[in-house]
Amino acid sequence: MQRSVSLTRLKIACSDCNLRELCLPVDLNAQEIQQLCDLSHAKHAYSRGDYLYRSGGKFGSLYAIYSGSFKTQVLHEDGREQVTGFQMVGEIIGLDAICTDRHTCDAVALENSEVCELPFNKLEVLSRKLPSLQRHLHKIMSREIVRDQGIMLLLGSMRAEERLAVFLLNLSQRFAARGLSPTQFQLRMSRQEIGSYLGLKLETVSRAFSNFQDSGLINVKARSVELLELSGLHALVGKQQ
Amino acid sequence: MQRSVSLTRLKIACSDCNLRELCLPVDLNAQEIQQLCDLSHAKHAYSRGDYLYRSGGKFGSLYAIYSGSFKTQVLHEDGREQVTGFQMVGEIIGLDAICTDRHTCDAVALENSEVCELPFNKLEVLSRKLPSLQRHLHKIMSREIVRDQGIMLLLGSMRAEERLAVFLLNLSQRFAARGLSPTQFQLRMSRQEIGSYLGLKLETVSRAFSNFQDSGLINVKARSVELLELSGLHALVGKQQ
DNA sequence: CACGGATTTTGACATATATCAAACCGGTTA
DNA sequence: TAACCGGTTTGATATATGTCAAAATCCGTG
DSSP: OOOSSOGGGOEETTTTSOSOOTTOOEEOOHHHHHHHHHHHOOEEEEOTTOEEEOTTOBOOOOEEEEESEEEEEEEOTTSOEEEEEEEETTBEEOGGGTTTSBOSSEEEESSSEEEEEOSOSOHHHHHHHOHHHHHHHHHHHHHHHHHHHHHHHHHHHOOHHHHHHHHHHHHHHHHHHTTSOSSEEEOOSOHHHHHHHHTOOHHHHHHHHHHHHHTTSEEEETTEEEESOHHHHHHHHHOOO | OOOSSOGGGOEETTTTSOSOOTTOOEEOOHHHHHHHHHHHOOEEEEOTTOEEEOTTOBOOOOEEEEESOEEEEEEOTTSOEEEEEEEOTTBEEOGGGTTTSBOSSEEEESSSEEEEEOSOSOHHHHHHHOHHHHHHHHHHHHHHHHHHHHHHHHHHHOOHHHHHHHHHHHHHHHHHHTTSOSSEEEOOSOHHHHHHHHTOOHHHHHHHHHHHHHTTSEEEETTEEEESOHHHHHHHHHOOO
16 A cells, blocks of 8 residues: 555655754655645545644644645643644644654644645554564654753743744745745744744734844745845844844 | 663653763662672772772763762863763763763762772673663663753853752762752752853852842752752743743 | 724833852862 | 861843833725
């Protein structure tokens, strides 16, 4: 069944970037996504706000995003919720449950989206059959941990504008990886969601956007963004203190 | 050789606590540590400031702390360094390298300490021989990832005093687990190191200590701490916003 | 096209933490 | 004992972000 797609070639998205992608998105090119979808025989549609899966829910499948985008979030006892990642076309989500067999976060559609259910409902089973895949997942996870160390420093020590710069550069990179424009795109998430993701209030996010605009680094109008000076954004991030 | 110690019973320290222990300390009781040391035939001594291992260094062994304590830290390109964890008697460090075969942080002695080299220089080899151990490590890692999600919310949203409260309660718990007093102990790390760990400046840490003292929650004099009202500290943490 | 609700922007102000500086220990050495 | 040194505490002030509120803008719907 699943012969024609080499899952062992899965690459984790942006492993060299400092943003957190705790739900382990995985890069696939358009062709691979198409292949997966052909295999899956199960493409599902979700409307804005629909849950792809919920925290605590039993692990069913991995999902490749065919169109649209999702956010992942954790809900805390006290009701607060935090966005832990954004997933876009061509990325795979659901890996957060590979070990515990339970999802550790909610996945919610940011817009009308389609996902392909990957043709195995138990990755663990598959991974036992494919030692190389298991080793790969192992690696992915350990890389995640390592990466998180960086993130924590960032969250602890970066200022609002630096965080937003990292965020925008990350998005840019991911759009580029899908053959989309890396300098001009539509945000699919609100200021509130960006803020939750970056550990900031929505007003702070908005102000940071405005500041970038004033500095000539970007053009921003509501959710449409144009990056004018990638180098300038990079410089912001590099600038310690 | 390593028959008498059941490594598959390793439990990750404080998996229910919100503090980050990225270098994966593992709980062992005094007896188990002794057993490990008997097996290892290799007990090493380190003075304050000595490196147990360095980031990037090839994975050699796991180490069980027989006496003393260590901190783990990451060094960043720009020279900044951040403490990522503290390890005390009875905990195992070195697991950060199990997958990549390279250490991801420095481990430095906080005081004169002794560690036992665990009797296998390649955990991966062992883990291949022991599927149950491999699965367990798998689980530990995935739990780490889950836990980190919580941490990131905390770092993003907790205030200085809450962070310090979490820190103190975590220490208390770990002392208790070793049969030491959970309410009265000596800190082995400086305000600066605590600050780095919690994402705060040393002065802020110091002030938080003083505030706790003024509120009657603790007695603190330099590095000796007495927790007077555990419930009060817990309340602080629970108190959102 | 106009309306209404949601989102975004902007402003004024409050608050928490960082920064800078000085004083204060506690232990070590001369 | 005195001088010293690292670490700690405390104070005054600066700065970044949060908070609250209002205005402006966007977007879907009738």
